[in-house]
Amino acid sequence: MTRAVFLAHTAAPSGAELATLRLLSALRDRPGAPFEVELLVTEDGPMVERVRARGIPVTVQRNTFDSRSMTIADSGAGGLLAGGVALLKLGWTLGGVLRERRADVLVAESTKALLMGAVAAGRARIPLVWQVHDLVSREYFGRVLAVVVRLLGWLLARGVIANSRATLGSLFTWRRAAVVAYPGVEPVTAPDDDRAPQRAPRDTVVAVVGRLCPWKGQDVLLRALAAARHRPRTVYIVGGTFFGEESYRDELVALSDELALPVEFVGHVEDPTAYMRAADIFVHCSVLAEPFGQVVVEGMQAGCAVIAARAGGPLEIIRPGVDGFLVDGGDAAALARILDQLIADPELRTRLAGSARIRAREFGIDATAAAVAEVLTAVTAGSARRSAVS
Structure with missing residues (x-):
């Protein structure tokens, strides 16, 4: 049985970490070809107990540096260099943990995990796989750093797991095992008929779920609602702030008050399904x-x-007019027009929602686990062949 250790630099409950939790469970429970899975994380946080609650082993090897030192904006080039050295030292320590755990493969869950994971996997003499949750583009990393990260990923990892075709297209994958494994969803436990039917226009409820930060665009939604002819009865804004962006929430509250919108700021919740x-x-x-x-x-x-938003992953999920609509990111006027159309037409909402439920089944966690298992099996088999030759 293959023992796969997943390495994360954070234990905050954001989208990537929650996706990893679902993946670990599915890999462990795969019928016929299960994996022994563990999580190795370099800071404590809410995700540690959530993973342990599912019976998955977790090792917390705390770092000795502030992860913010890994950005030039926060600490300058000197701080970046110091943080890089500390990251490599931590990687060496993690390599000892991998040897004790008799790991067969290490999966790095972020760019920082990739760097320290390369040292750790080298010390443990096991292959490294990079699971990429971010577009490695200039919009996210800057023009120069994006190229550097792509090169590092190609040089350091023997396999790549991308969370979309868009993400895979932003990477260098020549002669590397590579696969698209969408962050799969787990089956719903509530029956379909437990959901209330679509409401009349005046009673419509709108929800947005996600971390509150400028690039997530919650302010665009508020401006679109203010410009729309039809207003919903309630707007749920579900999500918290985790990375020093608390001021953005204050701006959203002030904007909703200024525009007199019926907004309820829910904050972070462990499971937002009830609001959806x-x-x-x-x-x-x-x-x-x-x-x-x-x-x-x-x-x-x-x-x-x-x-x-009509960019990146959602282009691979939604078929416009069939199971949802797409709108250019940041275009409040276009968003207002689609909101008006949907709020005014409960029958259209019902048709789209029915198709959306069927479409969502195509992104199940079992398919994700199968794709990931294929890459992990390929890189461990290749590593075994190289060891036999040497």
Whole structure:
């Protein structure tokens, strides 16, 4: 049985970490070809207990540096160099942990995990796979750093797992095992008929779910609602701030008050499904291209009529006019027009929501686990052949 260790630099409950939790469970429970899976994380946080609650082993090897030192904006070139050295030292320590755990393959869950994972995997003499949750583009990394990260990924990892075709297209994968494995959703436990039917226009409920930060575009939604002819009864803004962006929430509150919108700021919740199932319309309004957009699939699975930004992953999820609508990110006027159309037409919402539920089944966690298992098996088999030759 293959023992796969997943390495993460954070234990905050954001989208990538939640996707990893679902993947670990599915890999462990695969019929016929299960994996022994573990999580190795370099800081404590809410995800540690959530993973352990599913019976998956977790090792916390705390870092000795502030991860913010890894950005030039926060600490300058000197701080970046110091943080890089500390990252490599931590990688060496992690390599010892991997040897003790008798790991067969290491999966790095972020760019920082890739760097320290390369050292760790080298010390443990096991292959390294990079699971990429972000578009490696200049919009996210800057022009020069994006190229550097692509090169490092190609040089350091023997395999790549991308969360969308868009993400895979932003990487260098020549002569590397590579696969698209969408962040799969788990089956819903509530029956379909447990959901209320689409409401009348005056009673419509709109929801948006995601971390509150400028690039997620919650302010665009508020401006679109203010410009729309039809206003919903309630707007749920579900999500918290995790990375020093609390001021953005204050700006959103002030904007909703200024525009006199019926907004309820829910904050971070462990499971936002109840809010999605209580909504008629789900809006994803990122102003940057989303690497995948698993929350879009979750909104479809919950039976909402979905609007998503027309870039990145959502282009691979939604078929416009069939199971949702797409709108250019940041275009409040276009978003207002689609909101007007949906709010005024409950029958259209019902048709889109029904198709969306069917479409969401194509992004199940079992398919994700099968794709990931294929790459992990390929790189471990290649590593075994090289060891036999040497």
